Amino acid sequence: MKNAFILTASISVLALSAHAQTATTTQSTTPAIAETSQDALLRSTTLRDLGYRDGVAFSQLSGQTEIYFPVPDAGPILNGQLTLDIEHGATNAVERFLQVKIGDRIATSVGLDVEGGQLSLPIDIRPSDVQNGFLTIGLSYSGAFSEYICVDERASGDFVQISPDSALSLTLDPAQISTPLDFNGFRPAQVYVQMPEGNEMSGLAAAVRAATLFGAEQGGVNFGTGALAAEGNAWTAGAIELDVTTSGSDSEMEVIQTGAQPTLHVRGTDPQLGLWQLSSAWAGVTDAANSVTSALVSSSVDADVVLLSALGADLREKQVVSSEQFIIPFQSSDIPAGKTVSEIDLVLAAGLDPAGAGASATVYLNDTLLGARSLGRGVPERVKFTVPAGLVSRNNVLRVSFQRQAAGGQCRIKPQGYSAQVLPGSQLQLADTADETEHFFQLRQSFADGAQIFVDPDVGLSASELMPWLGSVAGTIIPDRAPIIPRNALTDIDADVPFVVVSNANPGDGEPLITVEKGRIEIRDRNGEVMFDGDALDRLGIVQMVTRNGVTGLWVRPGAGDAPQASVNTPFVLDRGDLALIGAEGVVVATSTNSNSLIDVVYPEQTSLMQILDQYRPWIVGGLWLALTLLVLAAFQKMYRRRRATPSDE
Structure with a gap:
């Protein structure tokens, strides 16, 4: 749970006909939210915030999708507006329409000009539109040629592109955002964590937990020790104030209204518990002015299988005209430590058309083809595909593509879609991995049950200077559900839990590839x-x-330059390899020291046999060739002399 937004979407596309024509631009208009109280909050959520990095697109005169904006409660909403920024075009003089539904009501239907162009479509939102914690937006695109024209359905050149900056803007009454549940549901995706002034390790643990929960590896969290300076009524960052106590509750949360915008105050001897509760299945019990948490118990994880239904993907039935895809993302932390995915076990169903033809299912993992099966019985079928070794990494995508020959067309029958679905019971089969923890993504698996954190005071960084380094690393390497275990000294680190140590000196037992104890360092490439x-x-x-x-852990040595500046478009990701150089641009280089290293580490001030061999390699190689040549010549000369010394038979 990297932020408060949960996205599900379903798209079905039907093919119709189109021919050619140039597009021009229409005048766009930008509506404004109705005037409200001076104290009201303006909260905007874009499609980009929901994960639509490229927006939503339709083509071939048909398409549908539903977009779910999380809105936990209609109570704080004074008014709202959905603004869709649209670009469209067509290569033929064809009538096209875009219909927008808010929940079950049709909010508007607009005709798209034949010439194409751009437009901004404003739609007012009512508080009653919020249902079951979501504001559901339905988009339906359709069009048709004149009845006197007959073309191939695949020849259409039309499109509708809805910008990722299209947004739902809500005007909120801050007084109605009075519980931790409301705060977490309405807060912006960006979070500001106000850390305690002291050096309490519980405060550091809570800050690290915030980094893992709210997406520090995607730039979703900023840290500081001062209060967030809010400007105007636009609510662009959710402020969380951490306060460590020496006695009392483990974690206590309340919303305070000391400034123009609400702040979530989290205090206690272990405030990270409250942050985890807001992102867990127990978030619903924080719907009170004051929420106290003493302990949270996570559900057990099956060591042999991972159900696809537990991964949060959209597995609802889809209508397949020619092709449709089910996308199931998962991370290495969804797999228990010491395990890997050995087999994809799917239960698939595809409806038959009137001629009795079914569909084919093609399965990919991380864009690698695993295999295909024909589904021609019209009933659920179980299919299995073996996963090659080494294919799984930190971020993985399982893709199931259904394809069928479109039935219809020929200027008589509209192409018809037939149902297909990835059914419950589909799962990832797991097996023991023979590999040691050799890569960052495998270490992320090991961190699933907890992470020990120690920061050496000799690093000399304040909390606000440290967290941009530690937060990015923690966000990418520690799973959301992992409790953070702070340590006051390096010697306090237990031998059964992986660790993250921030220090200048090597905290490990062996000698790492890069160490600062040997003086000046040079990083060289393979050449x-x-x-x-x-x-x-x-x-x-x-x-x-x-x-x-x-036990394997992570050593982080901050640099003297700028810390990583992660964002959604340029996330900070540690995946394969066990060594990385990081800077403001993120991961500069990552490599494995066990095999095929991309870099070579040289200590010019240290003289070793290998350095001497490397420095004088050309002379050594030349000398060896010369010596070998002389040996060969000597051998031939000896053979020649021996033959001359042998008396002739004649």
Whole structure:
């Protein structure tokens, strides 16, 4: 749960006909929200915030989708407006329409000009439109040629593109946002965490937990010790104030209205518990002015299978005219430590057309074809596909594509879709992995049950300076559900829980690839060219896996330069490899020190046999060739002399 927004969408596309024509631009208009109280909050949620990075697109004169904007309660809503920024065009003089539904009511239907162009479509929102914690937006695109024209349905060149900046804007009464549940449901995706002034480890643990829960690896969290300065009525960041106490409740949460915008105050001896509760299945019990949490129990994880229904993907039935896809993303942290995906076990169903023809299902994992099956019986069928070793990584996408020959057309019958679905019972089969924890994504699996955190005071960074480094790393390497276990000293780290240590010196037992104890460092590429050294290397942070007391963890050494500046478009991701150099641009280079390393680490101030061999390699190679040549010549000369010394038979 990287933010408060949960997205489900379903799209079905039907093919009709189109021919050619140029597009022009129409005048766009931008409506304004109705005037409200000076104290009201203006909260805007874009399609980009919901995960539609490229917006929503339709073509071939047909398409439908539903978009779900999370709105937990209609109580705080004074008014609202949905604004759709649309670009459209067609290559033929064809009538096209876009219909918008809010819940079950048809809000508007607009004809799209034959010439194409751009327009901004405003739609007023009523509080009664909120149902079951969501505002459901239904989009339906349709069109048709004149009845006197007959063309191939696949020849249409029309399109409708709805911008990812299209937004739902709500005007809220801040006084009605009075519970932690309301705050978490209405807050913006961006979060500001106000850390305690002191050096309490419980405060650091809560900040790290916020980084994992709210998407620090995607730039979703900022940290500081001062209060957030809110400007105007636009609510653009949700402020969470952490307060560590030495006694009393483990975690207590309440919403305070001290400024222009509400702030969630989380205090206690272990405030991270409250943050985790807001992102867990127990969030509903925080619907009170004051919420106290003492403990949370997570559900057990099956060590042999992962149900696709538990991964949060949209597995609802789809109408397949020619092709449709089911997309099921999952992360390595969804798989227990020491396990990997060995088999995809699917239960699939595809309806038959009147001629008795079914559909084919093609399965991909991370864009690698696993196989295909024909579904011609019209009943649920179980199909299994073996997963090749090494295919699973940190972020994975399972894609099930249904295809069938479109029935209809020929200028007589509209193409008809028939149902297909990935059914409950579909699962990822797991197997023990023979590999050690050799990559970052495998370490993320190990962190699922908890992460020990220690920050060496010798690092010399304040909390606001430290968290941009530690927050990005924690967000990408520690799963949401993992409790954060703070440690006051390096010697306090247990031998049975993986760790993250922020320090200048190596916390591991062995010698890492990069260590600062050997003086000046040069990072070279495979060709021996220097990539980083001196000040350029000092500005970069170093992240590498190390082992201490038999358990593998992560050593983070912050750089002297700017910390990673992650965003949704440029996330900070540690995936394959066990060593990474990081900077303001994110991961500069990541490599594995166990095999096929992309870099070579040289310590010019340290003289070793390998460095001597590397420095004088051309001379050594030349000398060896010369010696070998002389040996060969000597051998031939000896053979020649022996033959001359042998008396002739004649």
